[in-house]
Structures are given as C-alpha cells and as structure tokens.
Amino acid sequence: MRTRFSLAGLWPCALAAVIGLLVAPFAGAAEPPSSFNTFEITPYVGYMAGGEFEESGGADLDLDADTNLGVIFNVAADHWRRYELLYSNQGAKVDGSAPFDMDVEYLQIGGIVSHPMAERAIPYFGITVGATRFSPEAAGMNNETEFSFTVGAGLHIPITDHIGVRFDARAFVTLLDGDSEIFCASDNGAACRVRAKSDTFLQYAAALGVTFGF
DSSP states (O other): OOOEEEOOTTHHHHHHHHHHHHHSOOTTOOOOOSOOOSEEEEEEEEEEEEOEEEETTSOEEEBOOEEEEEEEEEEEEETTEEEEEEEEEEEEEEOSSSOEEEEEEEEEEEEEEEOTTOSSSEEEEEEEEEEEEEEEESTTBOOEEEEEEEEEEEEEEESSSSEEEEEEEEEEEEEOOTTSBOSBOTTOGGGOOEEESSSEEEEEEEEEEEEEEO
C-alpha cells in the first residue's frame, strides 16, 4: 500500500512551541527533591472522540468514539520537566453510506512541565509533535500518514516512590489538505470517495494509566 506523508505549513510553529517548552527556564522553580525517577513508563487506556471526514457528495463521515490504548515513555530533564514519547491506537468505525473500520495511530515526541512545588498530586501541561497514521480496512483504500501535534494537561499522583497513577486529557490535531481526497489508491479512482472535511482532523481523549518509575 502507498503511504503519503505531508507536512503542512503550521508545523514550524508547533515545533517551536515544543522546543520552548523543553528548554525555557521555569520562573520560581523549587529546589529539586532528594530523589526522583529518571525514567517512567505509563501504559494507559482511554476514551477518544471526534474526527470527521466527508464523502465526495458532501455527506458527513463521522469516526465513532471508542476506546484507545497507548503508552507514554518519559525521561527526566529535571524534577519538574520531562521529555516524552507517546503512542496511541484507536480502532473505530467510520459511519456513512458505506461504513468501514479504521485504525488511527499517533506517534508523538515532546514533553511536559509540572508544578515544581507539588508532591502528592502533581498537575502538568504538555505539548508533542509527530505523525498520525490512518489505516482504513476497506477495499481500494490506502493508508495515510500526516503531520500532527497534541496539547494536553493532567495529574500525576504518586503512590510509592516508583508507582503512580496518571490522568491525562489531550487534544490530538492532525493537519490535512481540506481540498483533496484521502485513502485513494492510485490505481482505483472509483474508490476515491472520502475527502478531508477541513484542514484539521481533531480528536479529544481522556486516559487513565499506571506509571512505573525507575
């Protein structure tokens, strides 16, 4: 299958925001704790909603809300600032005149900053950039890979020195060409019935995970 990768004109702004998030000093940061985890991994389960396409005739094609599974791996840059790698996968149905199943995968890199004074319940804010892979399960449709970014916030609650619970809420924004068909096989023009509804494919997700630190 052909996979198309496109970079929209907004990606430098998102990348600059991530760089600023990770390298800018944090005003009034507290003294670091005596110890903290250098590495953390958080498998999670969540619920993802949103996402729309349209048929060539103009009818809406909505991606059903469904469970998403994923994992977050992070590395400490400081006790209040961490680099993160995020993977998410959602399998859902696209409604329409001819419904079909589709997997939506996100692979993102970025980071989070947390409140430097918090200990028992630690709020954080994060930004990532990366790619979205759409994999429709329908004859004559190809996979598509597009640039995307996320903006999120959440709460980390330590239970022990090496185990915690993480609540995460995040918006996933994928940049598309709103004037073109997608999932279209070059040798099967009859299957080019799906179009981007706008220049952005927007999804929201809330997730709960268990964090293991070491």
